[in-house]
Amino acid sequence: MSVIRGARERARTEVTAAIKEEARRQLAAEGAARLSLRAVARELGMASSALYRYFPSRDDLLTALIIDAYDAVGAAAEEALAATEGAAPADRWIGVCRALRDWAVDHPHEYGLVYGSPVPGYAAPQDTVASAARGALSLIAVVRDARRDGVLGPPQGRPLAGEVRDDLAALGSELVPELPVPTVAALVAAWAQVFGLVSFEVFGQFNGVVGARGPFFDQSAAALAAQVGLAPADGAAVLPAK
Amino acid sequence: MSVIRGARERARTEVTAAIKEEARRQLAAEGAARLSLRAVARELGMASSALYRYFPSRDDLLTALIIDAYDAVGAAAEEALAATEGAAPADRWIGVCRALRDWAVDHPHEYGLVYGSPVPGYAAPQDTVASAARGALSLIAVVRDARRDGVLGPPQGRPLAGEVRDDLAALGSELVPELPVPTVAALVAAWAQVFGLVSFEVFGQFNGVVGARGPFFDQSAAALAAQVGLAPADGAAVLPAK
DNA sequence: GGAAAAGCAAGAGCGGTGCTCTCGTTGTTG
DNA sequence: CAACAACGAGAGCACCGCTCTTGCTTTTCC
Numbered sequence: 001m002s003v004i005r006g007a008r009e010r011a012r013t014e015v016t017a018a019i020k021e022e023a024r025r026q027l028a029a030e031g032a033a034r035l036s037l038r039a040v041a042r043e044l045g046m047a048s049s050a051l052y053r054y055f056p057s058r059d060d061l062l063t064a065l066i067i068d069a070y071d072a073v074g075a076a077a078e079e080a081l082a083a084t085e086g087a088a089p090a091d092r093w094i095g096v097c098r099a100l101r102d103w104a105v106d107h108p109h110e111y112g113l114v115y116g117s118p119v120p121g122y123a124a125p126q127d128t129v130a131s132a133a134r135g136a137l138s139l140i141a142v143v144r145d146a147r148r149d150g151v152l153g154p155p156q157g158r159p160l161a162g163e164v165r166d167d168l169a170a171l172g173s174e175l176v177p178e179l180p181v182p183t184v185a186a187l188v189a190a191w192a193q194v195f196g197l198v199s200f201e202v203f204g205q206f207n208g209v210v211g212a213r214g215p216f217f218d219q220s221a222a223a224l225a226a227q228v229g230l231a232p233a234d235g236a237a238v239l240p241a242k
Numbered sequence: 243m244s245v246i247r248g249a250r251e252r253a254r255t256e257v258t259a260a261i262k263e264e265a266r267r268q269l270a271a272e273g274a275a276r277l278s279l280r281a282v283a284r285e286l287g288m289a290s291s292a293l294y295r296y297f298p299s300r301d302d303l304l305t306a307l308i309i310d311a312y313d314a315v316g317a318a319a320e321e322a323l324a325a326t327e328g329a330a331p332a333d334r335w336i337g338v339c340r341a342l343r344d345w346a347v348d349h350p351h352e353y354g355l356v357y358g359s360p361v362p363g364y365a366a367p368q369d370t371v372a373s374a375a376r377g378a379l380s381l382i383a384v385v386r387d388a389r390r391d392g393v394l395g396p397p398q399g400r401p402l403a404g405e406v407r408d409d410l411a412a413l414g415s416e417l418v419p420e421l422p423v424p425t426v427a428a429l430v431a432a433w434a435q436v437f438g439l440v441s442f443e444v445f446g447q448f449n450g451v452v453g454a455r456g457p458f459f460d461q462s463a464a465a466l467a468a469q470v471g472l473a474p475a476d477g478a479a480v481l482p483a484k
Numbered sequence: 485g486g487a488a489a490a491g492c493a494a495g496a497g498c499g500g501t502g503c504t505c506t507c508g509t510t511g512t513t514g
Numbered sequence: 515c516a517a518c519a520a521c522g523a524g525a526g527c528a529c530c531g532c533t534c535t536t537g538c539t540t541t542t543c544c
Contacts (some may be wrong), residue, residue, distance in 0.1 A: 008511055038501065046525045058502065105325040117358025118445055157465040158474060164461050167454040169428060188452060189439065196438015197431065203360055210430060212409040219406050220431040223399040223469065250540060280530065289494045302532065
């Protein structure tokens with residue numbers, strides 16, 4: 001499977017990687033809108049037409065970058081998840097949120113590619129979904145571990161309306177059957193809300209509004225943790241910075 | 243000021259409006275990335291070069307559309323604000339959130355233009371800010387009215403960290419001095435979180451995850467209302483749909 | 485009123501883009 | 515070794531944003 005058979009196959013994977021690397025460089029520098037196939041080919045010293053042997057269209061290149069970005073942000077979240085193993089659930093939640101946010105701040109254009117407005121004609125539905133789920137799964141894991149350890153409280157908020165309850169019961173039963181339905185609802189909402197906070201920061205909506213972005217994000221993430229039923233550690237007065 | 247003086251001036255405003263109208267049509271149909279000056283000019287039966295008399299560049303046209311979109315979403319929010327005058331604060335909050343969300347669902351590409359990844363080279367900083375604030379101001383107004391009527395409770399969440407407190411105290415004192423600082427903090431966070439929910443729905447992140455989007459949004463908006471200190475109406479068991 | 489000035493539309497053109505097609509070349513395989 | 519498939523490069527198409535020049539019309543000023 002992973003054995004590289006001939007020189008041709010080896011070259012192909014190398015060139016493909018080089019193209020993605022250069023494209024990611026341009027994406028980070030100029031944004032998705034300014035990413036140009038010809039410029040990538042030029043930088044790599046090859047004819048632009050040759051590039052189509054590797055990616056059939058610009059959108060396919062972008063899709064590859066989208067998948068990579070999803071994987072990168074997912075990996076950052078998973079790393080934070082592993083690093084906080086054994087810590088208080090609320091702190092783990094904040095840690096994973098922090099990892100998502102820090103990655104987004106460090107890679108604004110790649111973040112915009114995946115969590116901003118979808119650039120191509122609503123392309124790439126299926127290929128990306130597995131990678132896209134990784135970030136969310138880390139948040140879920142925090143809650144699931146808390147439940148396993150018996151430290152998961154009830155989520156805040158009013159009782160669920162019937163339609164919402166049925167809908168999320170179906171989702172929960174196939175994804176996290178051990179979690180109560182209201183927790184699933186709060187979790188999905190918190191998931192979206194975390195990225196609302198991140199997007200506003202990365203996309204500049206907080207310009208001139210919020211100055212201390214990092215502490216503010218931690219504060220909000222802590223509130224979201226409480227909302228899904230992760231009680232804050234009673235000892236600590238305030239969550240430790242950084 | 244608003245008197246149209248000559249035929250020339252009148253023609254100019256009409257042509258400008260026609261350009262924006264056609265551009266908005268293409269934006270809604272194809273998205274910002276596919277919006278083409280030449281196509282707009284073609285559709286209007288004029289030379290593409292003539293269009294530059296009205297908008298010095300494509301980015302300027304986009305900026306104009308951005309301002310219009312901000313105004314449209316702001317108007318929708320203000321309308322909901324006015325329509326719920328006198329209702330319970332939590333219901334007003336939900337109503338305004340609903341208006342924002344409904345507008346976004348109805349105008350996904352325009353929504354993406356303003357709340358998605360910033361398309362041009364981070365352009366349009368100052369011109370847009372007044373229009374951009376309108377949506378947020380409606381949310382603020384709900385809370386301010388609740389405070390005025392003495393029905394504003396304390397926000398949920400832990401005490402604010404010092405840095406966040408100082409930061410938002412400065413913001414609050416110049417914007418809504420009558421609100422307590424923790425309320426301002428919760429409000430700003432809720433503001434971003436509302437758009438997180440909307441963005442996930444509009445940008446397709448909820449595909450295959452949440453089915454009953456409308457009720458789910460209402461449920462989440464209600465939780466956010468509680469978070470900023472707007473107690474739900476005790477009488478109603480569940481918020482009335484639509 | 486008539487001349488000067490300013491605004492406007494249209495065309496040609498420049499450099500850039502995504503993408504296709506063709507044509508030699510080269511590595512792979514029966 | 516020969517047939518074949520993959521590959522790189524070049525030319526070219528249609529489109530793009532944008533500029534410049536050329537005439538024409540409206541406004542402005544003496």
